[in-house]
Amino acid sequence: MNTTSIPKTAHTRPAAEVVRELDGDPEKGLTWAEAAARRERTGPNELPATRRRGPLARFALQFHSPLIYVLLAAALVTALLGDHVDAIVIMAVVLLNAFVGFVQESRAEQALAALVAMTRTVATVIRDGRRHRVPSTEIVTGDLVALEAGDKVPADLRLVEAADLRLDESALTGESTPVSKDPAPVGEVELADRRDMAYSGTFVTGGRGTGVVVAVGGATELGRIHRMVGRTPGVQTPLTRKIARFSRLVTVAILALAALTFLIGLARGQPVDEMLIAAVALAVGAIPEGLPAVVTITLALGVSRMVGRHVIIRRLPAVETLGSTTVICTDKTGTLTRNQMTVTAVAAGGRLYEVTGGGYAPHGRFLVDGRVVRPADHPALTATLTAGLACNDAQITEKDGRWELSGDPTEGALVASARKAGVADAARRVAVIPFSSARQYMATLHADGAVYVKGSVERVLPMCADRIDHAGGREPLDRDAIAELADDLGRQGLRVMAFARAELEPGTAQLSEEEPPPLTYLGLQAMQDPPREAAAGAVRNCLTAGIQVKMITGDHAATARAVGERVGLGGGRPIRVMTGAELAATPDADLPEAAERTDVFARVSPEQKLRLVTALQRRRHVVAMTGDGVNDAPALKQADIGVAMGRSGTEVAKESADMVLTDDDFASIEAAVEEGRGVFDNLVKFIVWALPANVGLGLVLVAAIVTGGQLPILPVQVLWLNMTAVLILGLPFAVEPRDADIMRRPPRDPSLPLLTRAHVAQILLVSAVLVAGAFGLFHHEQGIGSTEEARTVVVNVFALTLLAYVFNCLSLHRPLLIGGIRRNRWIGVGALGLIAVQLLYTYAPFMNEVFGSAPLGAGPWLRMVAVAVAAYAVVEAFKAVLRVRESRRVKTAGPGGHRRRSPDPPAR
Numbered sequence: 001m002n003t004t005s006i007p008k009t010a011h012t013r014p015a016a017e018v019v020r021e022l023d024g025d026p027e028k029g030l031t032w033a034e035a036a037a038r039r040e041r042t043g044p045n046e047l048p049a050t051r052r053r054g055p056l057a058r059f060a061l062q063f064h065s066p067l068i069y070v071l072l073a074a075a076l077v078t079a080l081l082g083d084h085v086d087a088i089v090i091m092a093v094v095l096l097n098a099f100v101g102f103v104q105e106s107r108a109e110q111a112l113a114a115l116v117a118m119t120r121t122v123a124t125v126i127r128d129g130r131r132h133r134v135p136s137t138e139i140v141t142g143d144l145v146a147l148e149a150g151d152k153v154p155a156d157l158r159l160v161e162a163a164d165l166r167l168d169e170s171a172l173t174g175e176s177t178p179v180s181k182d183p184a185p186v187g188e189v190e191l192a193d194r195r196d197m198a199y200s201g202t203f204v205t206g207g208r209g210t211g212v213v214v215a216v217g218g219a220t221e222l223g224r225i226h227r228m229v230g231r232t233p234g235v236q237t238p239l240t241r242k243i244a245r246f247s248r249l250v251t252v253a254i255l256a257l258a259a260l261t262f263l264i265g266l267a268r269g270q271p272v273d274e275m276l277i278a279a280v281a282l283a284v285g286a287i288p289e290g291l292p293a294v295v296t297i298t299l300a301l302g303v304s305r306m307v308g309r310h311v312i313i314r315r316l317p318a319v320e321t322l323g324s325t326t327v328i329c330t331d332k333t334g335t336l337t338r339n340q341m342t343v344t345a346v347a348a349g350g351r352l353y354e355v356t357g358g359g360y361a362p363h364g365r366f367l368v369d370g371r372v373v374r375p376a377d378h379p380a381l382t383a384t385l386t387a388g389l390a391c392n393d394a395q396i397t398e399k400d401g402r403w404e405l406s407g408d409p410t411e412g413a414l415v416a417s418a419r420k421a422g423v424a425d426a427a428r429r430v431a432v433i434p435f436s437s438a439r440q441y442m443a444t445l446h447a448d449g450a451v452y453v454k455g456s457v458e459r460v461l462p463m464c465a466d467r468i469d470h471a472g473g474r475e476p477l478d479r480d481a482i483a484e485l486a487d488d489l490g491r492q493g494l495r496v497m498a499f500a501r502a503e504l505e506p507g508t509a510q511l512s513e514e515e516p517p518p519l520t521y522l523g524l525q526a527m528q529d530p531p532r533e534a535a536a537g538a539v540r541n542c543l544t545a546g547i548q549v550k551m552i553t554g555d556h557a558a559t560a561r562a563v564g565e566r567v568g569l570g571g572g573r574p575i576r577v578m579t580g581a582e583l584a585a586t587p588d589a590d591l592p593e594a595a596e597r598t599d600v601f602a603r604v605s606p607e608q609k610l611r612l613v614t615a616l617q618r619r620r621h622v623v624a625m626t627g628d629g630v631n632d633a634p635a636l637k638q639a640d641i642g643v644a645m646g647r648s649g650t651e652v653a654k655e656s657a658d659m660v661l662t663d664d665d666f667a668s669i670e671a672a673v674e675e676g677r678g679v680f681d682n683l684v685k686f687i688v689w690a691l692p693a694n695v696g697l698g699l700v701l702v703a704a705i706v707t708g709g710q711l712p713i714l715p716v717q718v719l720w721l722n723m724t725a726v727l728i729l730g731l732p733f734a735v736e737p738r739d740a741d742i743m744r745r746p747p748r749d750p751s752l753p754l755l756t757r758a759h760v761a762q763i764l765l766v767s768a769v770l771v772a773g774a775f776g777l778f779h780h781e782q783g784i785g786s787t788e789e790a791r792t793v794v795v796n797v798f799a800l801t802l803l804a805y806v807f808n809c810l811s812l813h814r815p816l817l818i819g820g821i822r823r824n825r826w827i828g829v830g831a832l833g834l835i836a837v838q839l840l841y842t843y844a845p846f847m848n849e850v851f852g853s854a855p856l857g858a859g860p861w862l863r864m865v866a867v868a869v870a871a872y873a874v875v876e877a878f879k880a881v882l883r884v885r886e887s888r889r890v891k892t893a894g895p896g897g898h899r900r901r902s903p904d905p906p907a908r
């Protein structure tokens with residue numbers, strides 16, 4: 001068969017013909033064996049990886065930075081001046097630097113690539129006549145794919161059948177209104193008008209359909225666009241961009257300063273080579289070249305850590321935003337609760353039955369007033385249970401002694417309750433109005449003419465004309481009494497559903513949603529869905545962390561309130577509930593205020609979620625919002641952090657989200673916030689720690705040049721410091737555990753700069769101590785010893801002071817010394833490593849040869865340690881002053897005057 005032209009012509013020909021040509025089957029699909037054989041031939045169904053730069057190219061790119069150019073030029077000039085040792089040292093450092101950068105960057109990229117692999121989509125394929133969920137990479141040409149709302153189309157399909165099928169093709173055509181599909185062939189028309197095709201990468205927004213795969217992977221239309229655009233996954237975030245800009249700015253400024261000192265020196269008649277050396281030392285010492293890489297790596301490490309806590313970050317900027325989150329809007333069912341439903345009560349024929357037995361096992365009893373009854377003797381009860389069983393798509397099966405559910409847990413609970421009573425199955429189903437959150441009910445029509453309806457009490461009761469009495473006869477309906485009973489059950493935290501039926505002519509084939517037949521009300525079933533174990537604790541942590549938690553649910557207000565109370569949403573005060581109807585009646589102008597006050601939004605439609613997010617954002621909230629359905633996508637996109645459910649979520653929701661919870665658990669959101677705050681903290685700590693070295697080195701050199709004395713530190717020595725102290729001591733920051741109080745502070749205000757004024761002050765303070773210590777000791781040692789010894793002292797003063805300063809920075813607001821080593825052993829390792837290499841630097845003859853260092857006696861060491869200790873003490877004193885000021889500020893402002901979204905305390 002020649003199938004190469006099929007993708008191009010499939011839309012112009014009847015579906016049956018295309019299926020035949022692909023050796024497929026429009027009903028049963030391919031066999032597993034045939035699919036496996038084709039998979040073997042064509043490879044996985046995925047877009048060809050965008051050509052990544054090879055390792056060599058990536059290594060070469062490490063040399064593409066102004067600083068490296070300066071260093072290479074310096075190496076060349078030093079070599080020309082005849083100083084081969086220095087030239088070799090500079091080259092070695094450049095190479096080492098490139099290598100370290102290369103390794104770190106590769107690690108970051110690997111971490112991010114792994115995430116991409118984790119977010120692969122799944123699709124429903126029909127093989128050997130049965131439906132299977134498979135990773136979409138497994139799809140082959142000729143496969144029969146089933147589509148339903150929420151699915152992402154996994155390959156290019158020629159539709160075989162479509163029932164009300166609508167696709168969002170914006171990924172392909174840019175047109176965001178959904179397009180209706182129909183399998184009838186179209187002529188030679190544009191992509192956007194091929195109504196009989198479903199293209200890879202588009203989304204099903206409604207209806208169902210099946211189609212045969214005509215193209216996979218790179219051969220799809222999406223693959224064609226992909227080739228044209230050649231998109232590379234970005235690792236940039238607002239923060240990394242800001243840092244990169246900052247460091248470019250500093251680089252340019254320092255290079256200009258270096259050039260200026262060079263020229264001034266020349267004008268003053270100082271020798272060219274000396275001035276060149278000074279300029280190079282200044283450039284190398286003062287430029288914070290490692291900063292951008294550290295930021296990216298810290299973010300990437302944070303992302304990897306989150307995977308361990310059941311969170312997959314889909315967009316890197318989310319890591320930053322998480323730390324600033326002020327409101328989390330969460331679903332109830334499955335996120336705060338376990339989504340394990342069990343019917344515990346049935347109300348029918350004027351009686352309230354208690355139902356025993358947990359899980360989905362069909363074993364349990366029915367009790368009235370504590371006495372076991374025989375369901376067969378209670379016609380109204382039996383009718384209610386029969387409706388629950390008939391109007392249902394779930395199945396429960398026994399496997400290894402355990403009862404397992406396939407389908408919706410709400411429906412599983414109804415199957416279990418019916419089986420407990422041993423009710424008979426209804427006649428064959430001939431038509432269905434499926435359940436949707438917007439519709440709030442489901443109806444089925446059966447071959448004997450019976451119509452069964454189940455759904456929310458508010459939706460079902462108005463459709464009922466009368467009710468069944470205890471003996472199975474009819475009686476008038478008192479809607480208020482039933483609504484009150486439902487409220488009562490809801491207040492116990494139970495999900496309450498109403499059941500009804502109608503008798504049509506046997507053989508009726510159609511169910512009309514617009515003109516439902518008058519129904520007879522049968523009864524209520526109330527089910528329990530216990531809160532997740534970790535939910536209450538996670539909610540409490542969020543509240544302590546200054547983050548509001550709001551529940552948004554489709555469930556009834558009474559039920560939602562009860563569950564909200566159980567997980568502690570109000571934080572001790574009574575819970576405030578608002579219904580979707582009230583929400584609809586609130587004008588846009590008043591909504592932000594109302595949304596701020598409310599803890600629980602009940603009977604809310606997915607569309608209203610978008611309004612809520614926008615309203616909260618108008619109050620300058622940073623909003624995280626969960627969602628799982630197709631209709632949740634706009635709200636997920638609008639939220640600062642869209643959170644999709646990995647297990648129960650649709651592909652559309654996942655695709656629109658910034659992060660995905662692999663366990664659907666609310667506690668994982670809290671964990672992600674904690675990690676996000678931790679990442680941010682570590683970044684700030686590292687920057688506050690690292691910058692004084694740059695500022696200090698720059699100032700020492702400028703001071704020396706201005707005063708016209710000898711250079712206190714040579715370029716190779718600066719390089720040495722950069723390679724050892726900064727690298728060895730910088731490492732522990734990346735793995736620094738989160739502060740214990742990280743969830744006891746208010747969220748970070750995203751409009752604040754990365755470094756507060758207090759941070760900058762601390763950086764300048766330490767820089768000043770460094771300059772005074774280094775410059776002072778240099779002159780002191782020069783007076784009593786050689787210049788080599790004096791320079792060795794300068795290098796060691798920097799190394800030791802930076803070491804002491806690590807202990808200041810591990811907590812930016814609390815004193816920390818020995819405890820720091822206990823909670824992060826890399827600090828101990830780094831400290832010992834640094835001392836070892838500095839001893840080597842000072843005493844090893846070959847180091848003396850290469851770097852121009854010289855052995856020191858006890859006196860200089862004592863003085864150097866004194867400077868380091870002084871630096872530590874000065875910073876601790878500074879932190880203490882800030883703490884006192886902060887506590888005074890909080891006291892005078894009082895709890896009420898302390899605006900919830902106040903900026904971080906300056907001491908942090």
Ligand SMILES: Nc1ncnc2c1ncn2[C@@H]1O[C@H](COP(=O)(O)OP(=O)(O)OP(=O)(O)O)[C@@H](O)[C@H]1O
Binds near residue numbers: 457
């Ligand atoms: N399978 C179903 N068939 C008929 N009615 C249902 C079904 N599932 C739920 N309902 C009714 O529709 C209401 C809304 O359900 P929906 O699934 O939208 O909310 P939810 O799962 O409780 O919401 P959330 O996940 O946002 O907390 C329920 O309270 C229930 O009365």
